[in-house]
Amino acid sequence: MKERKRQSLVDTRGFLVACRVEPAGISDRRAARELTVGLSLLWPKVHTVIANAGYESETLAQTIRGGNGWRLVIVKRKEQAFRIPGLNWIVERSFAWLGQHRRMSKDYEYRVQTSETLITIAPALK
Template identity: 35%
Template sequence: MDSQSVKGDAVVGAASRGFDGGKLVNGRKRHLVVDCLGLVLAVLVTPASVTDRNAACGMLPALREYFRRLRLIWADGAYTGDVLTEAAHRLGLRLDIVRRSDDSRGFTVLPRRWVVERTFAWLMRSRRLARDYERRSDTSEAFVLWSMTMVMSRRLARHATRRQQQRRNLAPAA
């Protein structure tokens, strides 16, 4: 679980945009929950001023309803807090916070956190998601899901092409 702040275009209304003081971005924030492969399970678009903790409290019940076998969620340090821990405990989820060590300098790859960061990188390849151009936040959520659908369908098509080539190579010569 992680979030990404993106700048909002001029058409994004003042009611659905905010300022993220940590990233110094005026726009919206995309909150994602992904599986171990990096495929999107849940997405929520909020004003950038909404904290990750508050957004997660709103996402967890719906996530639990759709994915009943879900037991463990890895998240970064922004998801700490008694309210979120209690909400996860009530839903039967274990929230594992992956923290960066204090003595590390510069960029370090953190276990399990790189999966959601990679998903954000896949999504940013969609030109429409490089910035938030949508008036409504549910339309932004739909574009995130559409972009992830494109990523998955390209992989499936590539996999099907490989299988067809393997079948041709194994076919007996006449």
């Protein structure tokens, strides 16, 4: 499968904490579980993870609570009109920052590790 999805975890200022590039066939919930494993050692002051409705899963909530001691808060869209509720705009802004780099506008890379590395270093290139 050539298509890929970018999963990212950002702080409240929109700076990248962790990222993974996964095949498009993997569910968001499974990718989020793999993304958050072991992050509590690097980020001990984190208490809450805010995600959109695509990540709503009791299994994911238990994994995040059990593995990291974090709380998962799901933000749901209440209306059909385009509006980014609550803190979700922070993640959207981070993707917009990545989109400023021509090479990040699309996944041109052959290797997944190269994609993840470029996502990690892209903010330093501006």
